[in-house]
Amino acid sequence: MASTSISKAERSYIQAGILANPPSRADGRSLYDFRNIALETGVAPLANGSARLSIGRNPHDGSGGTEVLAAAKLEVENIGDGGEGVEGGRISCTVSCSPAAYPHLSSNALDDLQYDMTTILNETLTHRVLHPPNLGILRGKKAWVLHLDAVVLYDEGNVYDAVFMAARAALWDTKVPRTRSVEYQAKRKGGATKGNAEKEGGSGDMDVDEEVVSGFDTRQIQTATDFELPDYWDEGEPLGGRENWPVCVTLNIVQPSHFLDATQTEEAATPLRVLLMLAFDTPYPTSVLGMRTLGNGELTAAQIAELLKAGEKYAREIWTSLNAKLKEETMNRLKERSKF
Amino acid sequence: MISFTSFPSRFAESSYDSTRHHPNVKDDLMDLDEYEDFAAQGSLNKLTCPGESLTSSQAYMRGHGTYVDNEEVIASVAGTIERVNKLVSVRAIRSRYNPEVGDLVVGRITEVQPRRWKVDANSRQDAVLMLSSVNLPGGVQRRKLESDELQMRGFFEEGDLLVAEVQAFFSDGAMSLHTRSLKYGKLRNGQLVTVPPILVRRLKSHFLTLPCGVDLILGLNGYIWVSKHVKTNEQEGEEGFDAEAVYSNVNDDIDDSTRNAISRVTHIIRVLTSHFVPLTDVLLLEAYEWTVEHESTAKDLLQQEFGDALVASIAPSQ
Numbered sequence: 001m002a003s004t005s006i007s008k009a010e011r012s013y014i015q016a017g018i019l020a021n022p023p024s025r026a027d028g029r030s031l032y033d034f035r036n037i038a039l040e041t042g043v044a045p046l047a048n049g050s051a052r053l054s055i056g057r058n059p060h061d062g063s064g065g066t067e068v069l070a071a072a073k074l075e076v077e078n079i080g081d082g083g084e085g086v087e088g089g090r091i092s093c094t095v096s097c098s099p100a101a102y103p104h105l106s107s108n109a110l111d112d113l114q115y116d117m118t119t120i121l122n123e124t125l126t127h128r129v130l131h132p133p134n135l136g137i138l139r140g141k142k143a144w145v146l147h148l149d150a151v152v153l154y155d156e157g158n159v160y161d162a163v164f165m166a167a168r169a170a171l172w173d174t175k176v177p178r179t180r181s182v183e184y185q186a187k188r189k190g191g192a193t194k195g196n197a198e199k200e201g202g203s204g205d206m207d208v209d210e211e212v213v214s215g216f217d218t219r220q221i222q223t224a225t226d227f228e229l230p231d232y233w234d235e236g237e238p239l240g241g242r243e244n245w246p247v248c249v250t251l252n253i254v255q256p257s258h259f260l261d262a263t264q265t266e267e268a269a270t271p272l273r274v275l276l277m278l279a280f281d282t283p284y285p286t287s288v289l290g291m292r293t294l295g296n297g298e299l300t301a302a303q304i305a306e307l308l309k310a311g312e313k314y315a316r317e318i319w320t321s322l323n324a325k326l327k328e329e330t331m332n333r334l335k336e337r338s339k340f
Numbered sequence: 341m342i343s344f345t346s347f348p349s350r351f352a353e354s355s356y357d358s359t360r361h362h363p364n365v366k367d368d369l370m371d372l373d374e375y376e377d378f379a380a381q382g383s384l385n386k387l388t389c390p391g392e393s394l395t396s397s398q399a400y401m402r403g404h405g406t407y408v409d410n411e412e413v414i415a416s417v418a419g420t421i422e423r424v425n426k427l428v429s430v431r432a433i434r435s436r437y438n439p440e441v442g443d444l445v446v447g448r449i450t451e452v453q454p455r456r457w458k459v460d461a462n463s464r465q466d467a468v469l470m471l472s473s474v475n476l477p478g479g480v481q482r483r484k485l486e487s488d489e490l491q492m493r494g495f496f497e498e499g500d501l502l503v504a505e506v507q508a509f510f511s512d513g514a515m516s517l518h519t520r521s522l523k524y525g526k527l528r529n530g531q532l533v534t535v536p537p538i539l540v541r542r543l544k545s546h547f548l549t550l551p552c553g554v555d556l557i558l559g560l561n562g563y564i565w566v567s568k569h570v571k572t573n574e575q576e577g578e579e580g581f582d583a584e585a586v587y588s589n590v591n592d593d594i595d596d597s598t599r600n601a602i603s604r605v606t607h608i609i610r611v612l613t614s615h616f617v618p619l620t621d622v623l624l625l626e627a628y629e630w631t632v633e634h635e636s637t638a639k640d641l642l643q644q645e646f647g648d649a650l651v652a653s654i655a656p657s658q
Contacts, residue, residue, distance in 0.1 A: 005448075005450075005498055005499035006499050007448075007499045007500040007501050007526075007527075007528075007589070008499075008500075008589035008590075009500075009501075009526075009527065009528035009529070009589050009590070009591055010499075010501065010531065010532070012589075012590070012591050013528075013529070013530065013531060013591055013594075014531075016591065016594070017599060020596065020599065022596070024596065024599045024600065024603060025603070026531050026603060026606060027603065027606070027607065028600075028603050028604070028607065030341075032341065033341045033342075034341065034342040034343070036343060036345060037342065037343065037344050037345070038344070038345050038346060038347045039344050039345075039346070039347075040346060040347045052347070054347070058610075058614050059345075060611075060614040060615060060647065060648075061614045061615075061616075062348070063614070265531075265532075317341075317342055318342055321342050321343065321344055322344065324344075325344035329346075
């Protein structure tokens with residue numbers, strides 16, 4: 001988003017710096033350096049998984065930087081009977097931008113921007129290949145819907161990378177409550193038995209209620225199924241396939257060079273940006289889950305191939321260090337819990 | 341290169357260690373009489389909290405940044421207390437720029453309107469730059485013509501940065517700027533840094549030249565322009581007025597060392613700002629020398645420890 005307007009002289013100063021040899025940027029980073037990234041998971045107590053991420057936060061006074069909050073919330077949906085649910089559950093992603101992040105944008109322009117970001121995040125994360133296996137509750141009856149909401153609190157550039165990293169962290173943090181399906185079955189005599197039809201996680205015990213048989217039972221429906229939440233000390237099991245969520249790397253292109261993690265002024269000086277959504281070491285060593293160009297520059301097919309190759313390298317770095325950070329966060333939270 | 345850190349722990353801040361009380365709680369901590377006589381005490385240097393009671397409204401008058409409730413003058417912003425005779429006001433730490441006539445500001449054009457430009461100068465309202473208060477081509481003193489009105493974007497267009505002086509105020513409080521001096525005009529060959537306006541002090545001159553070949557323009561509105569040094573005899577418009585050069589959008593050639601120096605100065609300003617050190621010419625010079633002495637690259641300044649060391653050595657009082 002070339003949101004801030006900058007003068008022609010500033011633009012050419014930034015571009016000349018990137019193309020210079022050795023290249024120089026306003027803050028002394030090299031072309032492929034990221035700003036410092038701060039990450040925290042489990043920030044929203046009422047969500048099933050959440051993360052807060054900030055790129056380029058000033059460590060001294062905590063000001064500045066791109067800040068994104070992402071949270072995943074699970075809801076139960078009916079399948080069929082007017083319910084929106086789908087077999088096996090579904091995911092819906094929304095990105096909203098705080099007006100404080102874009103004070104110069106009108107509310108219409110802000111809506112457009114949110115819509116663009118929502119589309120990119122939603123199309124990438126709701127793809128079939130990424131679908132987590134454990135979002136189903138009752139076959140043909142009920143399923144979880146996972147709402148992933150990301151809020152851009154402040155934009156100092158490189159917001160797409162931030163949104164995807166925050167989304168990955170929030171989904172990594174997501175716990176799906178354990179459910180146990182139960183079936184009520186009308187006995188041929190008229191009584192009802194409650195038993196475990198199938199077990200989904202947790203070791204359910206058979207509890208059979210012998211009810212008083214009523215001779216006046218005229219119910220037509222022979223069986224009823226529902227689910228219950230067994231009490232467990234933890235919030236549930238992690239969302240399946242959580243290693244697969246992609247990371248995004250934005251290549252800012254100033255022909256013939258490119259650079260990463262642009263600040264807002266650098267973005268304004270960049271005619272073309274390429275977003276690559278990649279995941280690694282899921283069955284395949286590298287999988288490209290999405291690709292976008294933003295801006296009005298143009299690229300040849302050969303350049304795209306080159307950029308993909310370069311992007312893969314950067315994305316793998318992001319992937320590795322993000323994974324390490326997420327594991328560390330998990331460890332820290334386990335440690336905190338063991339204090340009690 | 342990418343690195344992840346954690347957010348600081350929410351309760352780690354030392355200032356919250358001590359028990360804090362609501363001002364209404366008459367406890368040993370809160371002594372309302374403390375402010376009764378401002379002059380006698382050093383409490384003028386203390387920062388206020390919004391909602392903090394300052395003094396009795398019967399003895400003092402409320403000024404900016406305060407309000408009266410229950411016969412007490414209460415601060416409405418975080419800032420320092422100022423007192424003139426019986427008038428008590430609080431000057432906010434973080435606020436928009438309050439313009440005064442004669443101030444030097446750096447601004448950015450936001451809109452081109454008939455016979456005027458709207459300029460963002462970090463103030464509450466956009467400033468106005470009239471076509472009649474800029475230098476027109478073909479002579480410093482001449483009346484504006486219709487042809488000038490038609491080519492206003494040839495002088496300044498949206499996004500352009502300029503340095504100007506506050507000339508006057510309109511009735512609604514918006515400031516009117518002028519660039520009728522050869523020192524003022526469009527900016528190029530450098531980059532902009534934004535700092536809280538309160539950190540830019542009024543100096544003898546706001547045009548600084550550091551010995552590393554970097555020019556600085558400290559706008560009182562908190563916009564600072566860091567650019568390549570232009571020798572005074574090469575400044576545009578010295579003999580005659582060359583509109584082409586003054587309103588040019590093209591940068592000169594900037595060599596690597598100058599670029600590095602610009603980036604380094606930018607960083608020093610950012611570090612000092614994040615430690616809330618007011619910027620002066622002397623301080624910036626000292627800081628630059630310190631970084632050169634420690635043979636740091638501009639990148640080192642990104643490190644927090646390095647920034648802390650810099651501030652500790654050049655501004656020990658902070």
